[in-house]
Amino acid sequence: MMWIGIFIFIILVSAYLRLPLLVWSLLLAAALVGYQILADAGASQITLLWIIYAAVIIPLNLKPVRRNLISRAIYMAMKKIMPTISQTEQEALDAGDVWWEAELFSGKPDFSFLQKLPKPKLSDEEQAFIDGPVEKFCEMLDDWQITHIDYDLSPEAWQFAKDNGFFALIIPKQYGGLDYSAYCHSQVVMKIGSRSGSAGVTVMVPNSLGPGKLLMTYGTEEQKDYYLPRLAKGIDIPCFALTGPDAGSDAGAMPDAGVVCYGNHEGKEDVLGIRLNFSKRYITLAPVATLLGIAFKLSDPDHLLSDEVERGITLALIKSDTEGVEIGQRHFPANHAFMNGPVRGKDVFIPLDAIIGGVDYVGKGWKMLMECLGDGRAISLPALGTAAGKMGSKYTGAYAHIRQQFHTPIGHFEGVEEGLTEIAGQTYAMDAARSLVSVALDGGAVPSVISAIVKYQVMERMRNVINRSMDIHGGHAICMGPHNHLGRPYQLIPVGITVEGANILTRTMIVFGQGAMRSHPFLLKEVKAVHNDDQKQGIKDFDKAFFAHMGFIISNVVRSFWFGLSFAKFVKTPGDKDTSRYYQQLVKMSSAFALLADICVGVLGGSLKRREKISGRLADALSNMYVMSAALKHYENQGSHREDLVLLQWVCEDSLSNIQTAMKGIMKNLPVPVIGALCNFIIFPLTKPYQRPNDKLGHKVARVILSPGETLDRLSAGIFSSDDKNDASGRITHALDLVLKTEKLQHKLRDAFKQGRLENRGREAYPEAKDKNIITETEHTLLMEAEAAIQNAIKVDEFSFSDWKVETP
């Protein structure tokens, strides 16, 4: 029995430590020798054991034997069943970099990767830009005027944005741009977005997909020299048009076509170029754009460029005044006034040098888009979403403090508190997620999977936070008008959800679909090997990846089961006494995720692509691991303030519970139930280890945003804050300030009422308390001032019947 125990121990420890096959085999051999010498075993038994050892271990270690005996057969079987990868899929797979998600996929994340990442930080110049021009720009914005009266930013705001480089945040200085970091870009969009969604979207587009980014990355020197200074100065207003009526999420199906031919251009005849026909819609800035980036499918039927006829998706720049281009109509997206509309082209002729990157980039449009889409997904939209979270934390918390019902601030009711908890916790998660990805971009990475995760996660959390804020504000947020600070953000939710990869698709197709292929340590290698036309090399590569993959699975089974039993208590991780347990749970969930991902791929094979409910849950697990690791990093980046710990705890417990729900959902819905049950036994042997954050923690989290404090300052840092007592949000903070100043007086009045010294409660008691000398004249004045501020803060706008003009100040 002892020797059986020793053999099992060697196998388990080798698997846990992921020892190479050879080391593992030698350890087993050493154990066998030990058994032969020390144990009282018969010669026939020893011989049998050595025969079994030789039959199993030797072929596994001798690669040529292994390849011919095992790998070849599996390789041939895979070749028959594995679906081919389309060119679009291949380009998406090739685009961007693998980043932190690969560690999460590894089952054994190396936290030193995370720890070595710098804190996101603004340079002095960037900080001055945010405190100066951005602050001033925000002061110029009147969102009601923009969205309800002018349906546009004011001409002064447009000019100010152009003059101050708002459309050139990412353009290098040599071309007249500001060349700011991704983090600064995020901070700028967040601040502007907290003042006006329409202005936020207007600024974000030229700084993300708008041709600037494409030009900087792929443009020829002539294109950069000509266009970038014009974009930097705002001489050209750009837009980028990919989507059309017949090609939304499936943009690769666009019918927009360009044909290589000779034509006339700027007075010259017989210019080699492209004749284009296209119809695009939903294009942000299109109605005012002077420079259009257009995606289309290029064909070359007369072989003027090469022997190939269908050249694939290509991107070109077209001046909006080019003959055949039709722009100027507007859509009205969700009651917001950023410019958005269709753009069409009929027989538009452009020279070849209008192709972004020149002819070398013909047909590479999809990859270019995939790589450049990252900025919109990773920076702009998450910045807008986080702005909503920060506003929710600051103003909904304040509103719940000043708004009383049943003689009690509504924030003290447990039902409302639940909403406040979500707002604060989700905001911390959003801020952490967007900050971490900006560090990746500033480090030069193009983390396509993480960008998709951040886009999806922040947009969903934004939706949650705004909905909760709406509930807590009640009618105050429903009645639209210049004093409503929530109605327009609420209407903006579906825009954030839909653009840059609609959320359902992002969750169910992109995150795991791309993530598994790109970040899994072996999957892509196996797929590439199977698709290799050189079969000999294919089998060789497949053999290497396949056996490493098998070892990986065995290791993850052992690790997951052990972590399930030990709750990963013995894993050495970074962090202090408050945080190390969360790092440990991340290790546990990472190995469980790696195992489950392999099980799903193994059980469902190619059909996993269609089983979006499964891949969506895998995406949830991966995304929540990202959010949790980002929150741990964020906490440390901000100085590990103990007062902020409740926020971190809430995010970690929420994430773990989400991961568990996702994993249990997968296990329950695998087509072979016994495999699901087995996975459940391995990963969660102690049933459900994670619970949603409890009410006690939720209470502490809600308290963070009910009153001002340093934690709330950190949580809401970076948004625009108005000192105007009549501003939509400024009036709420002003009222809160006075409510806090009069809190002691309110206690005094309540005590007096309870003791029977006052007949009235609430504001009716103020004059009585003054007359009875319970409060002084000055205190009475302060109470009246606070009361006036509260009334002003809870007021909603009224309009006359006749001219729909606002009547409130």
Ligand SMILES: Cc1cc2nc3c(=O)[nH]c(=O)nc-3n(C[C@H](O)[C@H](O)[C@H](O)COP(=O)(O)OP(=O)(O)OC[C@H]3O[C@@H](n4cnc5c(N)ncnc54)[C@H](O)[C@@H]3O)c2cc1C
């Ligand atoms: C305000 C606004 C601004 C925009 N700005 C631009 C711009 O500047 N440039 C540009 O090119 N485009 C722009 N777009 C277009 C935007 O990117 C598209 O709206 C988006 O790609 C979705 O396309 P669709 O609206 O046609 O929805 P559809 O593609 O019809 O999708 C409808 C629903 O089906 C889901 N779905 C589709 N396929 C799948 C699948 N395989 N699996 C699961 N779910 C799926 C989607 O997630 C979505 O929920 C903008 C759109 C809006 C609304």
